[in-house]
């Protein structure tokens with residue numbers, strides 16, 4: 001596998017494009033473990049973001065019924081189409097943040113780190129059974145942070161509202177070519193059953209987490225413009241906002257349920273708009 005990768009790199013005189021987060025996996029064990037973790041069978045349709053030179057795609061194609069691999073770099077798309085003859089892989093050329101997703105039930109990817117945040121939020125809008133994803137370590141740690149942790153952020157809250165996330169392995173820089181500047185980690189993401197998922201007002205979450213160390217009251221005051229309220233409008237609803245649930249709590253201690261409660265209160269009092 002490692003040989004094949006370097007053979008392709010030299011055959012096509014390929015320079016990795018760091019703007020596209022091109023750090024290719026060169027350790028077969030990691031690929032095998034991630035394919036195992038995805039618990040694949042013939043019944044599965046897997047989405048892979050950024051197949052690169054196809055090492056993970058190749059392993060996925062042997063276990064899954066179908067693999068959809070979305071790749072933005074047209075050089076790599078050409079190489080994949082020339083070098084492999086997979087009967088069950090569809091290479092989709094395009095930006096994974098923009099192209100329409102095909103139908104899938106699992107995701108396995110070594111993600112380009114530049115799009116970690118938007119692609120994760122995009123995944124969470126879809127229904128799937130399980131995702132096995134490689135992220136930069138710091139990002140992965142934020143994904144699994146709990147309310148009150150020092151790195152608990154908007155991302156941690158939004159992930160927690162929709163899914164269970166577990167960090168199952170740390171990966172050193174040496175597992176990739178070219179070597180990235182930071183370590184990585186594997187996350188298993190499983191969406192919660194629909195009845196347990198919490199719909200949150202994204203503007204409210206942004207407004208609160210803009211000031212994650214402040215109290216809820218103070219964050220709302222400082223971010224009123226993010227709730228689409230002018231200073232004047234905010235002044236009018238000030239008395240109401242003083243009664244907001246968890247008003248004296250620090251933002252970084254809020255659970256998704258707490259934010260839901262705050263949102264419900266503000267909607268009931270007409271301070272923010274209904275969820276669309």
Ligand SMILES: C[S@@+](CC[C@H](N)C(=O)[O-])C[C@H]1O[C@@H](n2cnc3c(N)ncnc32)[C@H](O)[C@@H]1O
Nearest residue numbers: 020023024025050051052071072095096110112
């Ligand atoms: C970290 S590399 C992973 C490559 C390969 N899967 C591996 O593990 O060796 C990320 C891949 O994502 C591709 N990529 C970057 N941005 C993308 C985007 N917006 N949409 C789709 N693919 C993207 C890169 O060209 C690269 O092939």
